[in-house]
Amino acid sequence: MTALHDMTAGELLANYKAKKLSPVEAVDAVIAHIEKWEPRLKALYAPDFEGARKAAKASEQRWQAGKPQGSLDGVPITIKENIATKGVPVPLGTAATDLVPATDDAPAAARVREAGAVILAKTTMPDYGMLSSGRSSFHPLTRNPWNLAWNPGGSSAGAGAAAAAGYGPLHLGTDIGGSVRLPACWNGIFTLKPSLGRVPVDPPYFGRAIGPMTRTVADSALLMVELSRPDARDHMSLPPAAIDWNAGPLEPKGLKIGLHLDAGSGLPVDAEVKAAVEAAARMFADAGAKVEPVAPFLSPDMLHLQDLFWRVRSWVDFSALSHAKQASVLPFIADWCRGGADVSGATVIKGVANYMAIRAATTRATQPFDYVLSPVSPVPTYRAEWETPTNDVHRPLEHISFTMPYNMSEQPAASINCGYTKEGKPIGLQIAGHRFDDLGVMRLSRWFEQARGPQKAWPQPR
Structure with a gap:
């Protein structure tokens, strides 16, 4: 029998409905x-096991009455810390952040709570979500459950590690350049970076x-059934759509499928990654698809300007901190932010134009295909203590040339092992589609x- 912590959400819900298992037992x-994993993995922030047990008990009573609250009633979930949950800083x-409890659930947290999921x-x-790493000035070092010497990726570091380690079936992350796909790649799990x-x-x-x-x-x-429900707080959200998730x-x-093996910039693709x-x-x-190569479309200049644009954006926030708070930021991130300090207004405008150029180039290159396959990362996971695969603040984005373009173009892209x-390092396949x-x-x-x-069998506590 599958261990309870290894059960999928679908399996848990089926067992709840059949009254073969209760949410209390699962939680x-x-x-x-x-508790066996966490002393070494360090994937969690603000665990609330007492609150989770109370929520599981309430869910158990609803299932016993045959009246579940929603489609995720009683299913355990974790939520990345930058997705606000009421009462948690x-x-x-x-x-460098003042720890003020959030006044409300963010939209994604509200949707899963309404559906009955047990948080x-x-x-x-990592600091400000600007690293593909488990390094942080606030959290302990998060590690990869496949091997504790390896990096879980980021910025959804804890979510990726938690999913692979069996911290329940459901986890939420965020992505602005690869931050759900890179941890998914390096932890061997699945994720979808949806259309903007x-x-x-x-x-x-x-x-x-x-x-x-x-x-x-x-x-x-x-999860997408619930996450895609509307919320007026997002002024960039898409209109509600009837999607059979x-x-x-x-x-x-x-199908006509593109195979993209040369991004045009960043680190070269590792031989084992390319082969997989x-x-x-x-x-x-x-299986009958017509597979054709996709030409490189992200130039080194495009990658450099995107790095510069993000540095300036982060410098604006970093420079507003007191000197004491600046000193508490992870040194790698502090140095990276300072790289945006003396950038001219003209260069910032070039950075904005570059955003649109990446968007146009990605759309143009992928438009002839129904879907595009590529590596998620050009390289496998790396040392847990490093901030990036290069560990070089002057070359911080060299590993996101396959992922970041789809954030700019707003196209959906998944990572699957x-x-x-x-x-034994997991390798992720990126599957991208039209907007x-x-x-x-x-x-x-x-x-x-x-x-x-x-x-392979999922890693076990050691």
């Missing part, structure tokens, strides 16, 4: 499992998305998940 089992990963804890992130506005965000920003992070595509679909797999036969993505592409071709290196075709990306991911077959 207790997940908490017990977390939002440190944004940095020791176990928040999850960790598909999931309401407060506050919204260019390219910022909230996505589900789960072990299975089906569990992410269950639980639709079955999309067969590749007859090529093997995945052959599976699509063998497609293999492992000889060392608004979130369902198609999910359905094609379902097909690949089935065609790929079972993954």
Whole structure:
């Protein structure tokens, strides 16, 4: 029998409905499992196990009465700490933040709470979410459960680690350049970075998305049903749409699929990563898809200007801090912010224009295809103590050339495991679609998940 902490959300809900299992049993089992892992993994912030047990008891009573509150009633969930939950401070990963309890749930947190999900804890992130790492000046170092010497990625570091480690089936992360896809890649889980506005965000920003992070595509679909509900606080949100998130797999036969193996900038693709993505592409071709190469479209200048634009944006916030607070920010991030201090107004305008240039180039390159396959990251995971795969503040974005363009173009993009290196490091396949075709990306991911077959057994506490 599957251990309770390893059950999918779908399995838990089926067992609740059949009265073979109660939410109290499930939540207790997940908490017990977390307590074995967490002293070494450090994936959580503000755990509220007492509150979770109370919520599970209330859910149990509803299921016994045959009146569940919503589609996720009694299912354990974690939420990234920058997604506000009422009464919990939002440190944004940095020791420089004043810890003031949030007055309300952010839209995503409100939707899952309304659906009856049991919130176990928040999850960790690096300073201001501007690292693909588990490093933070506020949180302890978050590690990768596959090997504690490895990095979980970021900025949804704790969410990725928690999903792979079995901290329940459902987790929420955020993504502005790869922050759900990179942890999904390096932890061997599934995620969807939705089209901009598909999931309401407060506050919204260019390219910022909230996505589900789960072990299975089906569990992410269950979350998307709730996350995609409207919320007026997001002035960039899409209009409500009737989407059958639980639709079955999309067969590749007859599809035109692009294979993107050279981003045009950033780190070169590791040989083992390239081989795994090529093997995945052959599976699509063998199933009847027409697979053709996608030419590089993100130049080194585009990547540099995007880095500069984000540095200036962060410098504005960083420079407003007192000297004492500035000193408490992670040194790597502080140095990165200072790189935006003396940028001219003309260069900032070039950065804004570059945003639009990346958007146009991504759309133009992917438009001829139904879907595009690529690596999520050009390299496997790296040392837990490093801030980025280069560990160089002058080259901080070299690993996001495959992910960041889809934030700028607002297109949906998923990460799904497609293999492992000889060392056992997970490798992520990115599946991207046209803007608004979130369902198609999910359905094609379902097909690949089935065609790929079972993954390695999930890591266990040690």
